[in-house]
Structures are given as structure tokens and as C-alpha cells.
Amino acid sequence: MLFDCETFVSHLECSETGERYPADQVANLSKTGKPLLVRYDLDQLVVALTPDTLQSRLPEFWRYREFLPVRHKENIVRLGEVMTPLLNAGSLERQLGQREVVVKDEGRLPTGSFKARGLALAVSMAKELGITRMAMPTNGNAGAALAAYCSKAGIESYVFCPDDTPDMNIREIALMGAHTYTADGLINDCGRFVTAGIDQASWFDTSTLKEPYRIEGKKTMGLELAEQYNWELPDVILYPTGGGTGLIGMWKAFEELTAIGWLTGKLPRMVSVQASGCAPIVDAWERNLTQAEPWQNASTVAAGIRVPVAIGDFLILNAIRESNGFAIAVDDKDIIATQHDIAQQDGLLLCPEGAATAAALIQARERKLIDPDERVVLFNCAIGLKYPMPNDSQSMSLANPPAYAEIVNQSS
Numbered sequence: 001m002l003f004d005c006e007t008f009v010s011h012l013e014c015s016e017t018g019e020r021y022p023a024d025q026v027a028n029l030s031k032t033g034k035p036l037l038v039r040y041d042l043d044q045l046v047v048a049l050t051p052d053t054l055q056s057r058l059p060e061f062w063r064y065r066e067f068l069p070v071r072h073k074e075n076i077v078r079l080g081e082v083m084t085p086l087l088n089a090g091s092l093e094r095q096l097g098q099r100e101v102v103v104k105d106e107g108r109l110p111t112g113s114f115k116a117r118g119l120a121l122a123v124s125m126a127k128e129l130g131i132t133r134m135a136m137p138t139n140g141n142a143g144a145a146l147a148a149y150c151s152k153a154g155i156e157s158y159v160f161c162p163d164d165t166p167d168m169n170i171r172e173i174a175l176m177g178a179h180t181y182t183a184d185g186l187i188n189d190c191g192r193f194v195t196a197g198i199d200q201a202s203w204f205d206t207s208t209l210k211e212p213y214r215i216e217g218k219k220t221m222g223l224e225l226a227e228q229y230n231w232e233l234p235d236v237i238l239y240p241t242g243g244g245t246g247l248i249g250m251w252k253a254f255e256e257l258t259a260i261g262w263l264t265g266k267l268p269r270m271v272s273v274q275a276s277g278c279a280p281i282v283d284a285w286e287r288n289l290t291q292a293e294p295w296q297n298a299s300t301v302a303a304g305i306r307v308p309v310a311i312g313d314f315l316i317l318n319a320i321r322e323s324n325g326f327a328i329a330v331d332d333k334d335i336i337a338t339q340h341d342i343a344q345q346d347g348l349l350l351c352p353e354g355a356a357t358a359a360a361l362i363q364a365r366e367r368k369l370i371d372p373d374e375r376v377v378l379f380n381c382a383i384g385l386k387y388p389m390p391n392d393s394q395s396m397s398l399a400n401p402p403a404y405a406e407i408v409n410q411s412s
């Protein structure tokens with residue numbers, strides 16, 4: 001076979017047993033029911049690519065194509081996968097006396113969230129493998145990204161959301177072309193429905209970590225961060241964790257970059273941030289378990305991390321442990337207060353999940369889990385505009401307005 005993309009993918013591997021599976025075939029989980037990871041011929045990759053070569057490429061994540069599985073350029077589905085900026089959160093640096101706090105703002109990606117990274121890869125690979133119908137459960141952002149990339153690729157999409165998913169997300173998913181259903185359950189309940197329908201509905205199950213390619217898309221966060229930091233990574237990464245694809249994906253990126261010798265320094269400590277109302281990974285971490293127990297009655301304003309069961313739990317816990325990181329839970333009231341403060345002081349509208357990482361940093365400093373001289377990266381995973389916002393405006397009559405002095409003297 002002749003490939004026109006310079007990819008070095010060699011095979012798929014069971015994340016639990018290491019058993020090999022062929023690449024270039026439709027795949028979901030391994031025989032033991034665990035996620036499959038994409039493996040590459042890194043010895044060849046490092047001969048073909050240097051960090052200097054990257055510099056001449058477009059500022060989008062397809063610049064890392066050698067680390068990605070797509071074989072043919074014609075199958076790449078593009079909606080503008082920009083490199084996301086690193087923005088200083090000066091208010092937190094001052095408040096905490098922290099050496100450096102940077103927000104990686106993923107809200108700039110297509111469909112307004114970093115789910116675009118995973119779904120760009122999953123849908124491009126689906127196109128390459130001839131899949132014509134995809135389905136998933138979602139808390140909102142993944143469904144929107146699936147719908148958008150499938151519409152672009154000419155693939156049918158079916159999306160199932162818990163009925164209390166933010167309204168904006170549900171409308172967006174349907175408008176972007178997915179057959180959209182809201183259901184009376186949580187994301188894992190919707191997931192069971194999708195998996196049970198594979199035979200009768202003939203759709204491809206695109207659930208988090210139940211196919212091998214979304215994680216490769218999320219891996220680009222780690223590649224991008226490494227390049228943006230000139231191959232010397234910061235000390236701590238705080239990541240709002242639902243299914244954990246991003247945390248596992250970044251850790252995979254750092255392993256691959258270490259294997260080819262591009263990263264030589266200490267790797268960052270990976271910190272899994274969850275909401276107190278749904279914290280299965282934090283619970284497992286604190287009890288020193290290797291797998292998490294399902295969380296009962298999950299509830300939080302941070303919809304993207306309301307995930308009671310994560311199939312990759314052992315991989316998340318592994319990355320935390322290997323990186324010398326930790327897991328930490330924050331209350332919704334702290335998420336909302338921190339979102340407000342950062343909006344007003346730094347001009348950044350974080351999503352609740354992103355605000356959770358900032359709230360976690362504050363708590364971690366109090367508990368001395370992070371030192372003041374550590375350089376910290378927070379992940380803002382979606383644009384804040386996709387979520388309900390408080391209305392702090394005041395109304396007035398233009399025919400009978402308040403005095404200007406009254407308006408500008410209000411100190412609140």
C-alpha cells in the first residue's frame with residue numbers, strides 16, 4: 001500500500017495486556033474489554049522528523065501528522081484545528097505568589113472545545129476505514145464536535161445526551177447535523193444504550209476510549225504544549241478529568257517525545273481535577289486503588305466532568321502515579337467563584353471545568369500539594385459562552401434614566 005501521509009503508525013495495543021492488534025482495521029476495545037492504544041515506529045519517526053521541520057508548518061495540530069494515524073491526506077477532515085494560546089493568569093500569580101500560572105485556552109478550537117481534537121482524529125480515521133454511521137453518549141461538547149466533523153465528512157451521526165445537558169450544547173449538536181436525543185439518565189447510561197445498539201443500528205461506537213483514535217487527537221495537547229514550551233515542560237498540569245482522554249493522551253505524548261529524545265527534562269506532574277459532586281478518580285486516588293468505583297448520584301455544574309465511570313480509570317491513575325501528581329476535588333461554589341474572579345481580573349471567560357482547575361490550584365496551594373516556585377498550566381477546555389451565565393446587569397429606562405453620577409459612582 002502506498003501512503004501519502006507521513007505516518008509511522010505500526011499497530012494497536014491493548015492498554016492492559018500489551019497484546020498487539022493490526023492497525024488499518026475498524027476497532028473498538030481489546031478482547032479483554034480495555035482501550036486500545038495506537039503505537040508507532042518511533043525509531044523511524046525520529047529519523048524523518050526534527051523539531052526544526054515543525055517550525056515551517058501551519059499553526060494547526062496536523063503539523064504533528066507523523067505522530068498521528070491518518071494514512072491519506074484526502075481523509076483528513078479539517079475545520080480549522082488551530083494551536084491554542086497560552087495566556088497568563090496574572091491574578092492567580094499575584095494572589096498565590098505563584099511563579100507562573102498559564103491557561104491553555106482550548107475554547108478557540110472548532111465547536112468551542114477541545115473535544116474537536118479527539119473527534120477530528122476519530123472522524124478522519126472513520127472516513128479512512130469506510131465507516132458511514134457514528135454514535136456516542138455525551139455531556140455536550142463531544143457530541144457537538146462529532147456532529148460537526150461528521151457533517152463535514154459526509155458521515156451520519158447519532159448523539160445521546162443526559163436530559164440536563166446544557167441547553168446550548170443540545171441545540172448546537174442538532175443544528176450541526178446529528179440525530180440528537182436527550183435521555184433520562186447519565187452519560188454512562190446513554191453509553192450503555194449506544195453500545196447495546198451496535199448490531200441493530202449498525203453504528204460505530206465512538207464513546208470515550210472505546211475506539212483508539214480520540215486519544216490520539218487529545219495527545220496533540222501534549223505535543224503542542226511541549227513545542228510551545230520549547231521542549232522543556234512546565235512543572236504541573238491541572239486537567240479537569242471526566243473520561244480522562246486528555247490526561248492519558250498528554251501522558252502518552254510525553255512518553256513518545258521522551259522515547260525519541262526530544263524531551264530530556266523532568267516531566268510535569270499530572271493533576272486530575274474533579275468536582276466534589278462527581279469524583280470517582282479522586283476517591284480511588286485517596287484510597288490508593290488501581291481502579292475507580294462508580295460514583296453514585298453524580299452532580300456538578302461542570303457538565304464535561306460529570307462522568308461517574310471512566311473505562312480508562314486505571315490509565316488515569318497510572319499517569320498520576322508515574323508523574324508524581326495527585327487528584328483533587330473542588331466544590332461547585334468554588335468553581336463558580338473562581339470563574340467570576342478570573343473573568344473580572346484577567347479578562348478570561350473560563351468554562352466551569354476550566355475554572356475547576358483554577359479552584360484546584362488555590363486549594364492545592366493551601367494544602368501544600370503545589371509549591372510556589374512551580375510553573376503551572378491550567379486547562380480551559382471549552383469556551384465559557386457555551387454555559388449558562390449569571391445575569392448581573394441592571395435595567396434602566398432611556399426616557400427616564402438614572403443620573404450619570406449614580407451610574408458611575410456605584411462601587412459594586
Ligand SMILES: *Cc1c(COP(=O)(O)O)cnc(C)c1O
Pocket residue numbers: 113115141142208240241242243244245246247304305351353354381382
Ligand atoms: C469532555 C470535557 C472534559 C473532560 O475531558 P476528558 O479528557 O474526557 O477527561 C473537561 N472539560 C470539558 C469542557 C469537556 O468538554
